[in-house]
Amino acid sequence: MTSLFAGNDTFFPIFKFRDMFETAYNGTVFGGPVGTVTLLPDGLGGDPNRWPTLGAVVNPVVSKRSFLELLRAKAHFLMLPKRIVDFMVEVRPRLTLTEDPVKRGILGETDELDSPRTATIRFPGASAALARVGHCLGRPCADNDPYETLGTIYHELTHAWLWLQEFADGNLQKLYADGLTAYATSTGVKGTTFAPHNALTESVAYYVEDRILRWCTALSDLADTRVRPFEVDLIETAYDSRGLPDAIVNGEKLASPALPAPLRDAIDRTILEGLPLTKPFAGAIPLVSLRNARRG
Numbered sequence: 455m456t457s458l459f460a461g462n463d464t465f466f467p468i469f470k471f472r473d474m475f476e477t478a479y480n481g482t483v484f485g486g487p488v489g490t491v492t493l494l495p496d497g498l499g500g501d502p503n504r505w506p507t508l509g510a511v512v513n514p515v516v517s518k519r520s521f522l523e524l525l526r527a528k529a530h531f532l533m534l535p536k537r538i539v540d541f542m543v544e545v546r547p548r549l550t551l552t553e554d555p556v557k558r559g560i561l562g563e564t565d566e567l568d569s570p571r572t573a574t575i576r577f578p579g580a581s582a583a584l585a586r587v588g589h590c591l592g593r594p595c596a597d598n599d600p601y602e603t604l605g606t607i608y609h610e611l612t613h614a615w616l617w618l619q620e621f622a623d624g625n626l627q628k629l630y631a632d633g634l635t636a637y638a639t640s641t642g643v644k645g646t647t648f649a650p651h652n653a654l655t656e657s658v659a660y661y662v663e664d665r666i667l668r669w670c671t672a673l674s675d676l677a678d679t680r681v682r683p684f685e686v687d688l689i690e691t692a693y694d695s696r697g698l699p700d701a702i703v704n705g706e707k708l709a710s711p712a713l714p715a716p717l718r719d720a721i722d723r724t725i726l727e728g729l730p731l732t733k734p735f736a737g738a739i740p741l742v743s744l745r746n747a748r749r750g
Contacts, residue, residue: 482533483591483673484740489747491677494588498527502589509585514551519543521551524584525607532588532673533740534666535727538611545621549614550574553581561606564613571621573614577606591677601670609663612725616655629720633658636714642706657701657713662725664699669731669738676744686748693735 479485486492494500499508514521526539542549554576556563562577583603590599615622619630633654640653672693675681681689701708722732730738735745 479533479740482531483588483677484533484743488743491592491673491744493592494531498524498531499585499587499589500593502586505582505585509582512584513553513581515553518546518549518551521581521584522546528584528588528604532670533729533731534669535608535662535725535729537727538608538615538725541615541618541622542611545618548572548618548621551580552576553578561603562610564610564617566613566617571618573617575610575614577603577610579603580607590674592679599670599674601667601674604670605663605667608666609659612659612662613655615725616658625720625724629717629724630654632720633717636711636717639710640703640708641710642703643709644706646704646706648703648708652703653701653708656703657708658717658721658725660699660701661713661718661721664696665726665731668693668696672735672738672741673744676741676748681748683749686745690735690745693738693741 483491483494496504497508499505508524511517512520512524522539522543526536526543528534529536529539548571550572552574555578556576562575562580565574565576567573580603583600584607587600587604589595590597615626616630619626634650637648637650637654637657640648640650642648672689675689676686698713701713722728726732730740735741
């Protein structure tokens with residue numbers, strides 16, 4: 455299996471990404487000279503010829519651990535949250551990952567079982583998308599990176615983490631408890647009353663997904679060497695101008711409450727780890743450096 459995870463020049467297993475210098479920007483897309491992007495290693499999906507094999511090996515039904523390890527490696531490379539992935543590795547017996555079909559109109563779904571406390575996530579096509587994501591950064595690309603599926607993966611993992619919060623640390627447990635209080639009275643646009651757990655977890659999951667997609671979209675746009683100087687400011691404006699995402703609960707848009715600021719701060723700290731993707735564009739230093747380089 456080791457050879458399936460080859461880098462550009464040498465072979466190494468995915469899990470060794472844990473031991474890379476995870477300080478500053480080492481091992482990330484910003485690990486090279488300031489204002490540039492680093493190419494995704496071939497063995498992590500940078501080489502399209504390896505996608506079929508890589509996608510098959512990390513199919514979560516074949517190996518849940520391999521799927522999570524590749525996700526963690528991609529998260530490190532793209533500067534996305536890793537703590538949530540580490541938790542899923544730790545509680546694997548309570549987690550089932552499949553690529554089974556989901557309801558029409560959605561990309562993923564999480565089933566929660568109370569006794570024993572377990573979660574089953576279904577996200578069709580996740581392994582193939584995960585094998586590809588990040589391959590376009592710094593390379594001419596005929597197709598688009600599957601960031602939408604990556605956002606769905608984080609959305610569903612957030613559901614599972616909150617459902618299994620009793621096995622997590624005190625910070626997540628407090629976030630969950632405070633969130634239930636904030637969403638004690640929740641209603642949809644049609645007047646439906648929602649259970650606090652459902653309203654809370656959808657609101658948090660959509661927020662996490664939005665931050666992932668916001669970051670990846672800006673990174674992808676700025677990494678494109680074809681971007682023209684006047685377009686750079688539009689990328690920054692789009693990054694900052696997105697409002698809170700709509701939360702959909704049981705097929706209905708949540709009307710009240712909006713995700714409270716203290717809860718957003720807790721999500722930024724606890725789930726999103728205070729990473730640059732939690733900051734306004736001006737505070738997301740790696741993006742600023744890339745923007746400045748694109749301005750010339």
